[in-house]
Amino acid sequence: xxxxxFLWGAASAxxxxxxxxxxxxxxxxxxxxxxxEPGRIPHGETGDVACDHYHRxxxxxxxxxxxxxxxxxxxxxxxxxxxxGCGEVNEKGLKFYSDLVDEICAAGIEPMVTLYHWNLPMxxxxxxxxxxxxxxxxxxxxxxxxxxALSDRVGFFMTFNEPQIFVDGGYNMGYHAPFENAPVKDIxxxxxxxxxxxxxxxKVIRENAKRDVExxxxxxxxxxxxxxxxxxxxxxxxxxxxxxxEKTFANSNAWWGDPVFLGRFPEEARSLFGDxxxxxxxxxxxxxxAPLDFYGFNVYHASSSFGPEENKYSHDEYSYVxxxxxxxxxxxxxxxxxxxxxxxxxxxxxxxxxxENGMAxxxxxxxxxxxxxxxxxxxxxxxxxxxxxxxxxxxxxVGYQYWSVMDNFEWAEGxxxxxxxxxxxxxxxxxxxxxxxxWYKNVIRTNGAxxxxxx
Ligand code: GCO
Numbered sequence: 186x187x188x189x190x191f192l193w194g195a196a197s198a199x200x201x202x203x204x205x206x207x208x209x210x211x212x213x214x215x216x217x218x219x220x221x222e223p224g225r226i227p228h229g230e231t232g233d234v235a236c237d238h239y240h241r242x243x244x245x246x247x248x249x250x251x252x253x254x255x256x257x258x259x260x261x262x263x264x265x266x267x268x269x270g271c272g273e274v275n276e277k278g279l280k281f282y283s284d285l286v287d288e289i290c291a292a293g294i295e296p297m298v299t300l301y302h303w304n305l306p307m308x309x310x311x312x313x314x315x316x317x318x319x320x321x322x323x324x325x326x327x328x329x330x331x332x333x334a335l336s337d338r339v340g341f342f343m344t345f346n347e348p349q350i351f352v353d354g355g356y357n358m359g360y361h362a363p364f365e366n367a368p369v370k371d372i373x374x375x376x377x378x379x380x381x382x383x384x385x386x387x388k389v390i391r392e393n394a395k396r397d398v399e400x401x402x403x404x405x406x407x408x409x410x411x412x413x414x415x416x417x418x419x420x421x422x423x424x425x426x427x428x429x430x431e432k433t434f435a436n437s438n439a440w441w442g443d444p445v446f447l448g449r450f451p452e453e454a455r456s457l458f459g460d461x462x463x464x465x466x467x468x469x470x471x472x473x474x475a476p477l478d479f480y481g482f483n484v485y486h487a488s489s490s491f492g493p494e495e496n497k498y499s500h501d502e503y504s505y506v507x508x509x510x511x512x513x514x515x516x517x518x519x520x521x522x523x524x525x526x527x528x529x530x531x532x533x534x535x536x537x538x539x540x541e542n543g544m545a546x547x548x549x550x551x552x553x554x555x556x557x558x559x560x561x562x563x564x565x566x567x568x569x570x571x572x573x574x575x576x577x578x579x580x581x582x583v584g585y586q587y588w589s590v591m592d593n594f595e596w597a598e599g600x601x602x603x604x605x606x607x608x609x610x611x612x613x614x615x616x617x618x619x620x621x622x623x624w625y626k627n628v629i630r631t632n633g634a635x636x637x638x639x640x
Contacts, residue, residue, distance in 0.1 A: 187573060187633040192295060192584025193625075194256030195249070195606060196541050198302035198346065200232045201593035203262065205239035209277040212268025214304030215314075216596075219362040230599035236591055237614045242285050244616070248607055249590060250292035252622050253629045257294050258540060258586045259285070260302035260346065263327055270306030271323045279334050286338050297341035297586070299403060300328055300386060303351050303362070310363060315352075315375040315382075325385035329393060336394040343481055343540065344383045347405045352379065353436035360597055370461060372435050377463035380444050384472035391475070402445060403481035403540040406438030407488035408525040410503070410518065423528050425488075431457050438529075446533040448474035479583055480533050483541035484525050485511075487518035511564075512545045513602050519567035526575045526582050536581040542568060543588035545595070545602035548619060556608040556619040565625065569636050587625065591616065 200216045220231040238245055249257055263270065265278035289296045301324070305314055309323060332342070345351075354361040357372055367375075383402060390400050409425040411418035427439040429451050434440050439451035448470050454462055465473065487503065503509075509517040526537040544564040548556050565587065576582050592605035600611060606622040609615075627635045 187576060191632060192256040193629040194254050194258060194584060194586045195590035196258035196586040196588050197590050198260045199262035200304040202236040202238040204234040204237045206233045210268060210275040211278055212264035213307040214264040215307055215310050215362040216304045218307050219364055226597060227599040232594045235594045236609050239281065243288055246288040246292050248616060248618060249294055253626045254294050256297055256584060257289055258297040258299065260299035261331055262304055264304060264306040266330060267327055270309035271326055274330055283334055286335055290338050296339045298335060298339050299343045299346050300331060302346040315378050316371055318378065320378045321381035321385050324382035325389050328386035328389045332390050332393045336398060337396060340396060341399050342390050343401050343403045344386045346403045347483055348379055348441050349405050349436045353433060357435055373458065373461055373463055376435065380473045383445060384475060387475050388472060399478040401477050401479040401481045403483055404441050405483040408521055410487045410520050410524055426528050429453055442533060444473055446535065477535060479538045480529050480535045481538045481540035482525060482529060484521055485542060486515045487521035512547050517564060519571045522568040523571040523575045526580045530580045536583045538584045540586050541588035543604045545604050548603045548608055556617050558619045558621045561621040562624045566636055566639065570640055573633060
């Protein structure tokens with residue numbers, strides 16, 4: 186059973202929905218900049234206009250209210266609030282978020298703020314971005330501005346969204362802005378700065394919040410499923426879910442989770458990097474690992490699906506020739522919503538909040554003018570039943586934020602993948618709640634009881 190005050194919600198991120206990329210004094214971010222480079226995004230798509238949420242937020246919040254959301258997770262655009270990244274504050278940009286928060290609160294919805302969902306101010310990138318040792322201080326200053334403006338009404342703050350993706354994907358693998366393939370020593374330096382930035386921001390939030398706040402982070406990371414339910418198989422899956430290697434360490438769970446929640450690097454880190462492993466003083470470790478209130482986790486699919494050889498099907502129940510996938514080709518693996526909160530809760534001993542989970546689908550408007558998305562309904566239903574099972578087995582889970590509240594700009598994939606509960610026609614910005622939106626409304630209304638109707 187889902188707990189009484191379970192936070193049923195949905196999520197978004199500033200660059201993916203806002204548009205208004207140059208309006209009211211907003212500065213340029215790395216996503217603004219790099220999406221304009223030819224060849225980066227299919228069809229040259231950008232977030233310049235996106236869902237035009239900047240101008241339509243009242244209509245969007247009215248829809249969220251209509252769907253009965255209890256919480257809404259969104260992010261603040263750093264360059265909208267501080268155009269050069271540090272220094273002068275753009276009051277108009279800040280007012281947009283203040284008005285948005287007012288609107289969300291008036292709708293009876295709990296606002297949840299993510300400080301960093303990737304659109305680093307370009308002016309800071311030009312100074313080295315996260316490679317610059319001043320970056321933790323820049324971030325703390327930005328956090329201070331946001332907390333001063335919003336913490337009288339906002340009760341949930343998250344520092345970073347998915348350091349795995351913006352560090353490994355942005356600086357190592359180079360498939361996200363700023364599209365770099367930086368050497369390992371840079372990734373280690375970025376790690377150091379991002380961890381310190383996190384710690385400093387948490388301190389700023391704790392010391393300056395005007396009401397009681399819950400503070401967390403929203404990482405992601407590969408979670409492996411056991412091949413069967415035996416104790417050995419579960420231990421094997423757990424071990425793989427927290428292991429790191431020298432190539433994709435920054436994409437792992439433990440690389441970020443262990444420092445923040447356990448105050449140390451994962452065990453293998455020293456043997457992998459020797460003296461190159463970032464050093465922190467005792468005070469710095471205390472700052473980085475200051476207690477958080479929850480472990481936010483973004484999760485879409487399990488990683489067990491492929492065997493050890495890349496692209497080889499394993500023989501588990503989720504990955505076989507023709508197995509169910511979303512429109513990005515991601516495996517549909519409901520059990521990841523059982524095992525990921527379980528593994529994270531057992532290792533880090535913090536309540537878990539699913540800060541993102543959802544399905545990209547080939548949604549279209551039918552002849553009747555509606556958007557029928559039975560696959561998404563089935564996806565959420567299956568996943569939530571597994572989450573409920575984790576709760577029944579004693580895992581503390583405090584909320585679920587469906588990704589995403591509306592269709593939006595899916596980074597390097599552009600606008601083709603549609604994750605929303607609400608369909609967006611980008612030609613005219615019309616919104617149409619999909620069948621799944623009304624279905625989710627009923628899940629929320631019954632606090633999850635309706636999930637059992639078809640199961
Ligand atoms: C991420 C981000 C979201 C994505 C979503 C679907 O996980 O990449 O947090 O911004 O849009 O996860 O890929």
